[in-house]
Amino acid sequence: MIFYRNADWRRENQLYLMQELARVRQALMQAEEAGEYTGTGEDEDNPLTTSPRLPLFASSPLSALEQLCQTFKLSGFERDILLLCAGVELDASFAPLCAASLGDAQKNYPTFSLALAVLEDAYWEALAPTASLRRSRLIEIGAGNTLTSSPLRIDEQILHYLTGTYHLNERLVAMGAAVAKSEELVPSHWQLVEQMVSIWYLTPESEPLLPLLQLCGNDAASLLAIASTACDKLNFIPYTLPVELLPTDIGILNLVKCLWEREFSLNNLALLLECDRLEMLDGKEEKAISQFLESIQAPVILLSSDRRRQKHRPLITFDVTSPTSEEQRLLWQKALSDFAPNLNGHVDTLVSHFNLSDRGIRAACLKARSMENEDKGTRGQGGQGGQLIQNSSPLLLWDICRIQARPHLDELAQRFDNEPQKLH
Incomplete structure (x- = not known):
């Protein structure tokens, strides 16, 4: 509207x-x-x-x-x-x-x-x-x-x-954030978008509530990009909200739910609920979230690393994996072609050792480009950095990719360390 x-x-x-x-x-x-x-x-x-x-x-x-x-x-x-x-x-x-x-x-x-x-x-x-x-x-x-x-x-x-002036409700502005235009998706992620769009589009009008959609995966950026693209395809305006900001007081929670429903009615806003830390929620928070999701009459997509279950309302889950090896290869080649085409021969090695998302690949290339620019500045001042970068670019990209992949390993180690505490 x-x-x-x-x-x-x-x-x-x-x-x-x-x-x-x-x-x-x-x-x-x-x-x-x-x-x-x-x-x-x-x-x-x-x-x-x-x-x-x-x-x-x-x-x-x-x-x-x-x-x-x-x-x-x-x-x-x-x-x-x-x-x-x-x-x-x-x-x-x-x-x-x-x-x-x-x-x-x-x-x-x-x-x-x-x-x-x-x-x-x-x-x-x-x-x-x-x-x-x-x-x-x-x-x-x-x-x-x-x-x-x-x-x-x-x-x-x-x-x-x-009077003809639209703005988001002030209460909701303080809780969430608008989603920037998503970048181009790889084909395997586009397939998920098409499936999500079909589910909502084909839901009979006689159904009082749209099914909840859930995207599960470790790359939050990819989850957000897929969800926002699906919303764009249906002319919904995506808006993110961290699940921990939902109020636990029932009266305030019902007010927030009502305002989200009104935003959908007024201007087609869809809610992307970020659920990164479901295991850290206490019983009261979990109850509030369940009640919110069971009854809200607006499009909702859950973004989480772990699957969440819903008691009564239909919840359809999609697992989001990294781009396929071929998709990663094409992403590397495209990202390297405009500043380091001579490194395309090393793409297969990078793909075989690192399983990066599309944003991870772009971030790695952006960092390599920035280091190259710094090196050019050093070379302009009489240094030897330019020749060093040129000779060590494959090793440089390898180190950058290793750093890009490290946060996932660190998170895995942290979960493993915390696991024994949950047993007590």
Whole structure:
């Protein structure tokens, strides 16, 4: 649901929103005229009250308001409650009109009782926590003695959305991170992408939840690249979140889940949940994660080194291995061709001794290139480094590859050392 943010759309969207606000404003003015409060009367020169009603966006994308109503299936009454709350933020005349309609100058804010009294097609069920406005957190209910008399406020993100400006919810910004455009994948990893896309694409619409997808492997960069590419193929926007940042408090966890679901509905965000240290989670954290995954109504891909099981919701796992020997050979040849083509004869030796990912190979070549540039600088100062690099390039690449592969060995050794402690 990404906006077309060109100038024509913005202008039409603004006019349409102001027109709809004027319609709700008129309802408030009529309520004020029927009451005893003598506030602001109707201004015949105000374009908000005198402009003819504009047609829907017939030849262009829907307005933000119409898109929001379709996305969350808002009724006409729910739509007008949202406009009533937006009006207080966007039009200075709304607050005194609310106070006038409620008969109290101090109550210059919308309430459910006001909405039930002045808006058309009012019905009580729209106030329920399971109804769209509250379930998707489109509005917030302030402190008050009763539900109907408590102040109502539109969610800030939704307010900006109506005006044509999209931004990620601030709570989620503090928890996760956007994913950069992934680099080109090797064919074996592309096969995984196609399988993942097919599973989600072919899931029947009658299914309430998409299956959870899980990528397992030791190369976190490859997992992320595969997951983000699969999201791109489906026009989902990938966003990463470390699993340890999920709150364990049930109330806050449900709020985070609701916000992620809303982000998916608003702008097709998919969640890439990084689960690198599942074995370090305590019972409370594990319970929170399970509950989150069982019920979230949004696309989720788990990225982990170890397999995770889910009790009820379908979880489909893909094992991500390093590129095949032939793919590694081609990656080495491509990476070396533009600065050290004479080393291509040593590629078979590197492939036979080191099992590196595509990013590992690119990183090794980048480091070799940087050392070559440093050597050229030394040579320009009268040193002998250039000749030394040229003569020792195969050995240099060997050492770089050994260092690239070492973290996996160190991690394996650490797990082995920690294993006896788990037995006690």
